[in-house]
Amino acid sequence: MIGRRLLDSKPLCGALGAAGLFCVLEATGRTGLISPIVFPLASTVLGRAVELATDADFLLDVVSTLGAWALGLLLTVVIAVPAGFVLGTLPRAETALRPILEFLRPIPSLALIPLALALFSDKFDMKITLIVYAATWPVLMNTLYGLKDVDPLAKETLRSFGFGPLSVLWRVSLPSTAPFVATGVRLASAIALIVAISVELLAGGSDGIGVFLIEVGGSPDAMVYIIATAIWAGVIGLVSDSLFVLAERRIFRWHTARTEVV
Amino acid sequence: MNRVLRAAGRLWAVPVVLVVWELVTRAAEDLSFPPPTTIAASMYEMWLTGPAERLWLTEAALENIPASVGRLLAGWLLAGVIGIALGIAMGRLPLLFRFLDPLVQFARAIPPPMLLPFFMALFAIGPRMQINVIVFGIIWPVLINAGEGARLVDRQHLDTARVFGLSRGQRLFQIILPSAMPKIFAGLRVSLSLALILMVISELVGSTDGIGFQLLDAQRSYDLPGVWGTIVVLGVLGYVLNSAFLAAERRVLSWHRAAKQTT
Numbered sequence: 001m002i003g004r005r006l007l008d009s010k011p012l013c014g015a016l017g018a019a020g021l022f023c024v025l026e027a028t029g030r031t032g033l034i035s036p037i038v039f040p041l042a043s044t045v046l047g048r049a050v051e052l053a054t055d056a057d058f059l060l061d062v063v064s065t066l067g068a069w070a071l072g073l074l075l076t077v078v079i080a081v082p083a084g085f086v087l088g089t090l091p092r093a094e095t096a097l098r099p100i101l102e103f104l105r106p107i108p109s110l111a112l113i114p115l116a117l118a119l120f121s122d123k124f125d126m127k128i129t130l131i132v133y134a135a136t137w138p139v140l141m142n143t144l145y146g147l148k149d150v151d152p153l154a155k156e157t158l159r160s161f162g163f164g165p166l167s168v169l170w171r172v173s174l175p176s177t178a179p180f181v182a183t184g185v186r187l188a189s190a191i192a193l194i195v196a197i198s199v200e201l202l203a204g205g206s207d208g209i210g211v212f213l214i215e216v217g218g219s220p221d222a223m224v225y226i227i228a229t230a231i232w233a234g235v236i237g238l239v240s241d242s243l244f245v246l247a248e249r250r251i252f253r254w255h256t257a258r259t260e261v262v
Numbered sequence: 263m264n265r266v267l268r269a270a271g272r273l274w275a276v277p278v279v280l281v282v283w284e285l286v287t288r289a290a291e292d293l294s295f296p297p298p299t300t301i302a303a304s305m306y307e308m309w310l311t312g313p314a315e316r317l318w319l320t321e322a323a324l325e326n327i328p329a330s331v332g333r334l335l336a337g338w339l340l341a342g343v344i345g346i347a348l349g350i351a352m353g354r355l356p357l358l359f360r361f362l363d364p365l366v367q368f369a370r371a372i373p374p375p376m377l378l379p380f381f382m383a384l385f386a387i388g389p390r391m392q393i394n395v396i397v398f399g400i401i402w403p404v405l406i407n408a409g410e411g412a413r414l415v416d417r418q419h420l421d422t423a424r425v426f427g428l429s430r431g432q433r434l435f436q437i438i439l440p441s442a443m444p445k446i447f448a449g450l451r452v453s454l455s456l457a458l459i460l461m462v463i464s465e466l467v468g469s470t471d472g473i474g475f476q477l478l479d480a481q482r483s484y485d486l487p488g489v490w491g492t493i494v495v496l497g498v499l500g501y502v503l504n505s506a507f508l509a510a511e512r513r514v515l516s517w518h519r520a521a522k523q524t525t
Contacts (some may be wrong), residue, residue, distance in 0.1 A: 013357070014364035021365060038384070096275040106500025107493060108459040110375075110476070113466065114481035115489050120296050190373075198375040213379050223383050230376045237371030238516055 022046070031059055040224045048221075049228040057212070062232070064207040068124065071195050072131030080136040081181055084143025088177075089169065094144070098173060103142075109134035113202050123205040126197060134195045135188035139181065146180025147173060179252040186244035193237055209233060278516055279287040296487045304487035305494065308476075322476060330472040333500070334461040337396025341457075342450055345401045349408025349446075350438065359409065365406060371497030374460055378467055387468035392461070399460045407449030411442025444518050447511050454507055458500050473499070 025042040028034045036044075052058045087094045112130060120126035154172045163171070200210025216225035221229065280298055287297040296304075309323040316324065352359045352366075377395050385391040415438050423433050465474025473496060480488030 010360055013360035017361035017363075017365055020361070095272055099273050099276055100279060103497060103501065106455065106458075107497035108455075108462050108500065108503055110459050110466075111462045111477060111496045114477050115486075115493060118481060118484070118486060118489065119425055190371075194373040194375060197373050198463060201375055201378065202463070210375070211378070217379060217383075223380075226376075226379045226383060230380060231371050233370035233376050234368050237373060238368060241371060 020092045023163060040227065044133075044224055045054060045227045045231070048224045049231045052228050058232075061207050061209050061212040061218075062144070062236070065193075065196050065209045066236070068127050068131065068208070069189075069192050072128050072192050072196065073135060073185070075128065075132045076135040076139055076188055076192070077185060079132065080139035080184075081143055083136075084147070084181075085169070085173075085177075087140075088144050088147030089173075105137055109191075110198050110202075113199060116199075117203055123199075123203060126203065127199045127205070127208075130199055131192045131195045135192045138187040138191065139184040142180045142184030142187075146177035149180065150176045163250065179248070182244075182248045182252065186241065186248065189240055189244060190237060192234075193240070197233065283340045296490060300487045300495065301490045304485070308488060308491060309495075320426055326471055326473050326476050327495075330461055330465065330474065333392050333472070334396065334457050335504075337393045337461070338400065338450075338454055338457045339368070340393065341397045341401040341453060344397070344406055345404030345449070345453075346408045346446055349405040349449075350412040350434070350442065351411040352405070353412025353442070354438065355489055359413075366402065370402035370406070374456070375463060378464060382468050387470070392464040396457050396460045400456040403452040403456070404446065404449040407445040408438035408442055411445030412438055415441045432519055447515060451504075451507055452510070454503055455500065458503065462496060 022042050029036045029039065029041040109130060112133065116130055120129065150173050154176070155168055158168045158172055169251045172232065196208065197210045199205075200208035201213060202210075204214065205211050209232075213226060213229055216222055216229075219225065284297045284299060287295045309320055309327075310318050312318050312320040312323070346496070352362055374395070377398050380393045381391045381398075385394065386466065419437050419441065423437050428436065461472070462474040465472040466478050469475045473492060477489060477492040477496075480486075480492060
């Protein structure tokens with residue numbers, strides 16, 4: 001009976017799952033099933049991950065990546081949301097630009113890194129530009145999608161009460177599109193992190209998580225560093241995503257239809 | 263005739279943009295921004311100047327494009343099969359879900375490019391490392407969607423199946439899998455576009471052939487029209503893959519849409 005109730009607790013089961021994986025990995029290394037030289041012991045990796053948390057160099061790199069990530073995301077919102085509103089409120093402009101957008105969208109943004117290497121001399125500018133380019137898509141598309149979802153009755157009502165188009169936009173379209181924009185920004189935040197680390201990894205630079213990975217790549221226990229860094233990157237991704245979800249729930253509690261569009 | 267006119271009405275901006283781009287780049291004469299005609303000429307040069315018996319495809323086209331597409335599809339199919347199997351298992355077994363869900367959420371949060379140094383250290387450069395990067399990077403959308411689809415199967419359908427004496431296997435293949443299908447397809451579609459990205463990035467660092475390798479090669483020899491041209495080819499490839507997937511989805515899920523319409 002007690003066992004049953006213990007297994008109902010979600011955090012406990014999750015912790016057990018993680019502990020189980022840890023033990024299995026540790027055991028395969030200790031028994032020699034997979035040589036610890038090829039794949040380091042789970043305890044070694046965990047120890048290194050804890051060490052990294054107090055490693056000043058690593059923390060500086062994390063701060064640098066997060067700075068680029070935040071700046072890129074901010075610029076994305078500043079560019080993509082107004083662009084989405086312009087396209088969404090001018091149907092002619094949207095139908096004209098749609099084919100061009102549909103062609104640009106499937107180009108993998110990371111494939112632009114070699115081109116960007118030729119175009120930019122400054123690595124930081126290049127990183128920010130690529131982040132903004134890649135992160136713009138989900139924000140733009142969700143903004144457009146949200147504008148299509150605005151209740152026409154609400155708009156007509158305001159219009160018949162004599163409100164001008166700008167105040168209809170401000171009072172109806174903007175608030176009812178905001179939850180969609182928020183979802184787009186959350187998706188964009190994951191993409192921005194991916195692009196930031198990829199650019200650092202492929203194009204180098206002076207600091208950042210990707211640069212840290214390049215630097216430790218030559219050391220004899222590179223694998224330990226790589227996995228420990230990946231763990232921290234996962235933690236960063238998870239924390240930022242949960243913060244966005246939490247903020248969305250807080251701010252848009254009134255918005256019940258939680259639809260997601262990529 | 264009417265349809266042609268309407269298509270022209272929708273697409274008029276494309277030639278306008280191309281012409282403006284051509285004129286601006288010709289006027290600017292910046293080597294980093296070649297005019298579209300130069301890009302097109304370099305694409306033709308790179309891929310379509312081979313002998314006639316090979317359909318005019320060049321050595322580079324026959325070597326790089328199939329290699330890239332093959333790795334992409336191999337990784338995607340593998341991730342699809344593993345993701346669907348694991349996802350359905352997690353969706354139908356609540357206890358397994360509770361044990362593994364936090365691990366899955368964590369693994370999903372790791373940015374896929376972080377896998378590159380990991381698999382490069384593990385397997386060295388080559389197709390094995392690339393396919394591994396693709397599979398690990400793209401499996402999560404399929405797994406999570408399959409799990410959600412399997413969890414939300416209509417109870418009534420399952421109970422009816424049980425009453426009619428369907429075995430576990432029959433229930434899996436005739437009830438659970440079909441009702442999870444729309445969700446699975448949504449996951450597969452996200453994975454396909456992710457697979458293209460990971461294919462390119464894995465070829466940029468660890469490859470001796472493929473479109474990504476050709477892209478890097480063009481950049482290293484300062485062949486800017488070649489870089490632009492390769493990016494255009496990647497865009498076309500992404501567009502073709504997505505359209506092919508949507509066509510397949512429409513076909514496979516036609517019953518689903520039909521069922522939605524009658525209810």
